[in-house]
Amino acid sequence: MKPARWGCFNASLWLALLVLVSPVGASQPAIQFETAEFVSSESAQPPPDAAPWRVVALPDLWWKSKPGFQGVGWYRMRWRLDALPAKAQALYLPRLGAADEVIVNGVLVGHPPSPLDVNAHAGPRFHDLPATQLRQGENTLYLRVRIAGRAGVVAPLVGEAATLRAAYERKLFIAFTGPRILFGATLTLGVFILVLWQRRPDEATFGYFGLATTSFALMLFDLLFDSPPLEPAIWDCVRSLAAQLVNVSTFVFALRYGSRRLPRLEAALWSLVPIQLVVNAMNVAGIASLPMSPKWLTAPVFMGYVAVFAWIAWRTRTAESTALLLASSGRTIWFLLHYGGLGPYDLSELLLPYSFVPLFVLIGWMLVSRFARSLNESEQLNAQLEQRVEQKRVEMQQNFQRLQRLEREQAIAEERSRITSDMHDGIGAHLISMLDLAERGALSGDEMTAALRDCLDDLRLTIDSLEPSDNDLLPVLGNFRYRVDPRLRKLGIGLDWQVAEVPRLACLTPRNLLHLLRILQEAFTNILKHAHASVISVQTGLDASGRSVFIRVRDNGGGFKGEHRGHGLDNMRQRAQSIGAVLVIDGSAGGTTLELRLPVGLGPP
Numbered sequence: 372m373k374p375a376r377w378g379c380f381n382a383s384l385w386l387a388l389l390v391l392v393s394p395v396g397a398s399q400p401a402i403q404f405e406t407a408e409f410v411s412s413e414s415a416q417p418p419p420d421a422a423p424w425r426v427v428a429l430p431d432l433w434w435k436s437k438p439g440f441q442g443v444g445w446y447r448m449r450w451r452l453d454a455l456p457a458k459a460q461a462l463y464l465p466r467l468g469a470a471d472e473v474i475v476n477g478v479l480v481g482h483p484p485s486p487l488d489v490n491a492h493a494g495p496r497f498h499d500l501p502a503t504q505l506r507q508g509e510n511t512l513y514l515r516v517r518i519a520g521r522a523g524v525v526a527p528l529v530g531e532a533a534t535l536r537a538a539y540e541r542k543l544f545i546a547f548t549g550p551r552i553l554f555g556a557t558l559t560l561g562v563f564i565l566v567l568w569q570r571r572p573d574e575a576t577f578g579y580f581g582l583a584t585t586s587f588a589l590m591l592f593d594l595l596f597d598s599p600p601l602e603p604a605i606w607d608c609v610r611s612l613a614a615q616l617v618n619v620s621t622f623v624f625a626l627r628y629g630s631r632r633l634p635r636l637e638a639a640l641w642s643l644v645p646i647q648l649v650v651n652a653m654n655v656a657g658i659a660s661l662p663m664s665p666k667w668l669t670a671p672v673f674m675g676y677v678a679v680f681a682w683i684a685w686r687t688r689t690a691e692s693t694a695l696l697l698a699s700s701g702r703t704i705w706f707l708l709h710y711g712g713l714g715p716y717d718l719s720e721l722l723l724p725y726s727f728v729p730l731f732v733l734i735g736w737m738l739v740s741r742f743a744r745s746l747n748e749s750e751q752l753n754a755q756l757e758q759r760v761e762q763k764r765v766e767m768q769q770n771f772q773r774l775q776r777l778e779r780e781q782a783i784a785e786e787r788s789r790i791t792s793d794m795h796d797g798i799g800a801h802l803i804s805m806l807d808l809a810e811r812g813a814l815s816g817d818e819m820t821a822a823l824r825d826c827l828d829d830l831r832l833t834i835d836s837l838e839p840s841d842n843d844l845l846p847v848l849g850n851f852r853y854r855v856d857p858r859l860r861k862l863g864i865g866l867d868w869q870v871a872e873v874p875r876l877a878c879l880t881p882r883n884l885l886h887l888l889r890i891l892q893e894a895f896t897n898i899l900k901h902a903h904a905s906v907i908s909v910q911t912g913l914d915a916s917g918r919s920v921f922i923r924v925r926d927n928g929g930g931f932k933g934e935h936r937g938h939g940l941d942n943m944r945q946r947a948q949s950i951g952a953v954l955v956i957d958g959s960a961g962g963t964t965l966e967l968r969l970p971v972g973l974g975p976p
Contacts (some may be wrong), residue, residue: 399527401528401530401535403526404512405678406427406428406445407426407446407448408427408446408448409425409426409427409446410424411443417474417515419607423660424447430524432523434453441518442514444518445516445517448512449509449512450510450512451510454507455505456505456531458532458611459500460502460505460627461499461500461536462500462527462529463497463530463535463539464494464525469518472515473498473512474515475510475512476505477511480498494546495539511968512527513624525860549725550724551594551861553725554588554592557731560734561586561587562581562585564578564580564581565578565581577734580620580624582620582788583617583624586613586616586620587617588711589609590613598862600771607653608648611647611651612647613667615672617727618672621675622639622672622676623678624677625679628695629679629682629957645684647668648670670706676699676946677699680692680695682875694733699730701727702726704722706727802826842876843875843879844876847879849870851888864904864906865906867907867908867909870910873920878952883949883950884948890947890954893942896939896967898924898928898938901929902926904927904928907924907925908925910925914968920968920969921967921968922967923965924964925964928963929962952968952969953967953968954967954968955968
């Protein structure tokens with residue numbers, strides 16, 4: 372809230388309070404006594420006219436007109452009625468003070484409050500005056516009072532009942548109803564801040580204000596009842612101690628709000644609380660008669676924190692600090708009214724509960740604003756975090772897609788390179804050899820046919836290696852059978868196919884598939900060229916350990932020695948090693964067995 376608005380709020384609050392405590396409206400005439408006659412007398416009945424009555428001005432402030440005097444006195448006020456009023460009349464006492472009896476024309480008006488009913492004495496009183504109780508001509512009002520301390524007599528009013536009742540109800544609201552509402556509000560605010568402080572120890576700045584707010588609620592606690600919850604003298608001590616806690620806690624709050632830590636000053640401030648306690652104890656014990664809240668003990672404190680707020684506002688020049696200064700001015704106004712004697716004598720007592728309202732409202736608004744700002748910042752951070760997470764997700768997705776594209780491009784490039792290399796090493800080498808032999812006329816027609824058939828077989832192997840296998844060995848072997856079976860039939864060689872289901876093999880990449888097919892092709896070529904077999908058996912299965920899949924190729928030919936080494940067998944072993952497989956060849960007179968053991972569950976080497 373802007374400082375200008377706080378200034379308007381303060382001015383409006385004090386103006387409204389002054390209007391509410393005004394006796395009657397300007398358009399509603401009533402008799403308000405400006406003077407009275409006073410006599411000091413312990414008499415239970417009004418003193419006679421012969422008593423030493425003397426004229427005093429109203430309101431009569433005892434600490435000014437009768438300093439140090441304690442005892443019982445009578446006030447007498449007279450007014451004339453030319454005729455009995457047609458409308459109902461009433462007597463309105465804005466503040467009863469310490470009055471024991473109210474007598475109109477010799478008749479006791481109402482029942483005097485109990486001496487223990489402190490709040491009843493401090494509040495307004497309203498009495499209807501029947502027409503039979505008034506006289507045409509002179510009428511007399513007597514007030515019997517107990518004079519002590521900082522009190523006095525406020526001018527009573529006599530007039531139309533409706534007009535005075537409105538003024539009475541306004542005064543009653545200001546004196547009791549409003550403070551009771553403030554008690555509930557300040558207690559709730561104080562407890563809330565203290566709980567917040569307990570849950571968040573770092574919020575010590577507002578914690579001190581929570582202590583001040585709770586202490587202020589304790590000051591208003593007795594207004595919930597007609598009499599204090601404790602003995603009047605003891606309760607006065609409690610209230611004065613709570614008032615000192617309010618001032619000290621607010622001072623420390625002001626220092627912490629201004630980011631100032633002054634240990635010595637704070638220690639001196641907190642020492643005022645036990646000093647106040649000692650003063651109260653001396654009063655209760657009768658050792659001394661001191662004011663419960665002496666000016667020298669309270670005024671410097673709350674004037675000090677107003678000065679701190681002024682220093683903060685001058686140093687920071689922020690709207691919030693300026694608003695705090697304006698809000699704390701309520702205590703300054705109350706101080707001037709109470710100790711400067713400005714305004715009606717009871718005005719400072721009435722306005723005491725409201726002197727903290729601007730500050731309480733502002734601090735409450737600051738807490739709500741901070742809470743709302745924290746929520747907004749949290750929501751903004753969450754939104755920013757979600758946005759950043761979404762951005763990172765999109766970036767990761769784009770990077771993943773880019774990586775996939777690069778991997779595909781790399782795979783295509785590698786596959787192209789592999790195919791080129793395979794064709795160069797396989798078909799290319801065959802064709803170059805055939806071309807060279809053909810140019811020299813060293814090839815017969817049958818040899819040319821066989822060479823071309825080898826080229827076609829090699830090309831088919833390359834094509835078969837490009838087929839997706841999904842790591843399944845059976846389709847690979849099926850394609851191989853499809854390629855070699857027609858040729859075996861033409862040669863009259865039987866094929867015993869005993870291929871069974873085996874686990875999928877992670878090593879069956881396109882390059883490894885080509886190695887596998889070339890090993891099988893080389894095995895079949897060797898059988899056809901050298902073994903003179905009539906039957907070739909192909910068998911698959913899982914070894915006893917369960918860690919390898921075997922492909923076993925057996926023939927019933929003449930066989931050869933296992934230690935026989937040639938370029939073909941060396942190439943087969945190198946290809947097996949590149950796959951990560953083991954190649955075992957066993958040749959004997961009854962045939963040759965070639966067994967290729969492929970690892971289960973391993974990726975490409």
